[in-house]
Amino acid sequence: MAKVIETRDLAVSFGGAGEAGIVFRHLNIAVEQGEFVTLVGVSGAGKSTLLRVIADLIPPHEGSVTVETPPDPTRRPIAMVFQAALLMPWRTVADNITLGLEGIDVPDAVRAERVARTLDLVGLSEYGDRWPYQLSGGQRQRIGIARALAVEPDILLMDEPFGALDAITRTALQDELLRIWRETGKSILFVTHDIEEAVYLGDRVLLLGDKPARIVNEYRVDIDRAQRRESAVFLRMVETVRGGLSDAMAIDNGAG
Amino acid sequence: MKPITRYALSAAGLAGFLLLWEGLGRSGLIETHLLPPPSTIPPALMSEIREGFWQVMVWSSLRHYTIGFVLGSVLGVTLGVAVALFPRVEASQAWLARVLRPIPPLAWIPFAIIWFGISETAAAFIISIGIFWINYFTAMAAVQAVDKDLIEVARAFGHRSFPALLGKVILPGAAPGILSGLRAGLGQGWMTVVAAELFGIQGIGQRMIEASGLLATDIVILYMFSIALLYGVSDYIFVRIQDRVLAWQR
Numbered sequence: 475m476a477k478v479i480e481t482r483d484l485a486v487s488f489g490g491a492g493e494a495g496i497v498f499r500h501l502n503i504a505v506e507q508g509e510f511v512t513l514v515g516v517s518g519a520g521k522s523t524l525l526r527v528i529a530d531l532i533p534p535h536e537g538s539v540t541v542e543t544p545p546d547p548t549r550r551p552i553a554m555v556f557q558a559a560l561l562m563p564w565r566t567v568a569d570n571i572t573l574g575l576e577g578i579d580v581p582d583a584v585r586a587e588r589v590a591r592t593l594d595l596v597g598l599s600e601y602g603d604r605w606p607y608q609l610s611g612g613q614r615q616r617i618g619i620a621r622a623l624a625v626e627p628d629i630l631l632m633d634e635p636f637g638a639l640d641a642i643t644r645t646a647l648q649d650e651l652l653r654i655w656r657e658t659g660k661s662i663l664f665v666t667h668d669i670e671e672a673v674y675l676g677d678r679v680l681l682l683g684d685k686p687a688r689i690v691n692e693y694r695v696d697i698d699r700a701q702r703r704e705s706a707v708f709l710r711m712v713e714t715v716r717g718g719l720s721d722a723m724a725i726d727n728g729a730g
Numbered sequence: 731m732k733p734i735t736r737y738a739l740s741a742a743g744l745a746g747f748l749l750l751w752e753g754l755g756r757s758g759l760i761e762t763h764l765l766p767p768p769s770t771i772p773p774a775l776m777s778e779i780r781e782g783f784w785q786v787m788v789w790s791s792l793r794h795y796t797i798g799f800v801l802g803s804v805l806g807v808t809l810g811v812a813v814a815l816f817p818r819v820e821a822s823q824a825w826l827a828r829v830l831r832p833i834p835p836l837a838w839i840p841f842a843i844i845w846f847g848i849s850e851t852a853a854a855f856i857i858s859i860g861i862f863w864i865n866y867f868t869a870m871a872a873v874q875a876v877d878k879d880l881i882e883v884a885r886a887f888g889h890r891s892f893p894a895l896l897g898k899v900i901l902p903g904a905a906p907g908i909l910s911g912l913r914a915g916l917g918q919g920w921m922t923v924v925a926a927e928l929f930g931i932q933g934i935g936q937r938m939i940e941a942s943g944l945l946a947t948d949i950v951i952l953y954m955f956s957i958a959l960l961y962g963v964s965d966y967i968f969v970r971i972q973d974r975v976l977a978w979q980r
Contacts, residue, residue, distance in 0.1 A: 529886055531885055531886055550888060553886075553887070554886045556879070556882075556883060556886075558879070560879050560883045562880060562898075562899070562902070563978055564902040564905070564978045565978070573883075573884070573887045573898075574887035574888060576888075576898075577888050577889060577894070578888065605978045607978070607979070607980045625887070
């Protein structure tokens with residue numbers, strides 16, 4: 475399988491001299507074509523920062539990010555889904571979805587067609603003319619996903635997209651995301667602090683340790699997705715990752 | 731409270747005030763040339779219109795007001811936005827604004843006359859000053875309060891140039907604040923328009939001073955109410971526009 479994202483010895487620091495400002499260092503991760511990778515770690519471990527470096531919103535201090543996608547002027551290689559849906563409140567739902575299409579070479583007809591298709595994909599076909607304030611939290615996040623899908627990215631970066639939702643909505647959106655992933659074949663890098671969510675969604679779970687952040691462990695989830703919510707093997711896997719995370723934190727505390 | 735009750739009480743309050751005022755005049759408690767009762771206003775209006783004063787004065791004031799409003803608003807919003815966006819502009823204005831801001835618009839009257847003479851420009855200049863400061867500070871605060879996360883969203887979706895971010899996030903995000911500043915300026919403008927005309931520039935203020943010199947207090951009151959009416963109409967129109975522009979707000 476071809477790698478769509480690869481970071482090499484990535485380092486990011488914010489201000490602070492020496493060790494104090496370092497968010498992460500020597501960070502090497504890769505995501506393969508069509509793969510669903512989840513990244514778990516304690517809050518403040520630099521998960522969001524990593525996504526922002528990959529999305530080219532923050533420059534790395536050292537190392538490099540390679541994004542391998544076929545060039546296409548009507549698409550953007552990467553799109554991001556944020557923790558809070560972060561819709562522009564002054565745009566209608568449809569106009570929020572076209573945000574990423576403005577400035578790339580997409581004719582109006584195609585634009586309208588993509589809005590219709592992505593709204594359909596997230597199950598909100600009738601909502602194009604609404605204002606964001608008229609939507610529930612779950613609906614807003616669906617539109618955040620539709621906005622990302624509209625640019626037809628090869629890679630979806632998702633920054634704790636369901637973290638602020640209630641449990642029922644979250645479960646529904648997780649399954650919806652898996653369906654969309656299967657239908658569209660995107661590569662997904664999904665950040666979460668919820669271990670069950672990480673194991674439920676991912677082909678592979680990366681465990682990010684703290685201060686400075688680095689990948690401390692990696693788990694391949696070879697469990698049929700239909701078996702994942704309740705089965706013993708799924709729950710064991712969750713426990714394994716949980717154990718790995720507390721080990722990582724213990725090491726950090728011991729060292730710090 | 732039901733809307734109908736609210737309207738009824740509002741109307742009753744105004745009617746009560748006018749009745750009390752009329753009663754004070756008719757009962758002889760207050761001499762009518764000191765405080766002409768409201769029933770004298772319609773005849774005063776008819777005679778002012780017949781003699782051609784009312785139209786001319788209202789039109790002149792409206793012109794001063796409009797020029798001053800547009801000038802003060804455009805400059806105030808533009809500079810306020812610039813100050814909020816560029817730290818260097820912000821730093822260079824910090825003390826300057828602190829020195830100039832407390833000077834009331836009417837204190838500029840001597841310079842307005844020296845620079846522009848007794849002219850429409852002088853009146854518009856004075857009116858624009860108060861409006862300028864209101865818009866300057868509200869626009870600055872409105873831009874500073876724009877959600878930084880939305881700027882990141884716009885950048886993540888490919889809008890990285892300054893004009894794109896300004897047009898797609900900063901100005902729409904600051905629009906509610908900027909519009910409330912414009913509305914406050916709309917009221918502030920009518921407060922200074924009369925004073926700006928007191929020194930002889932044709933308009934409502936000038937006519938009021940003339941009338942009070944002749945103890946034609948009914949005419950003075952007529953123009954006081956004319957200002958209230960003009961303000962009410964302009965504010966009403968503004969709010970209608972504002973509601974349409976900000977339909978996206980709950």
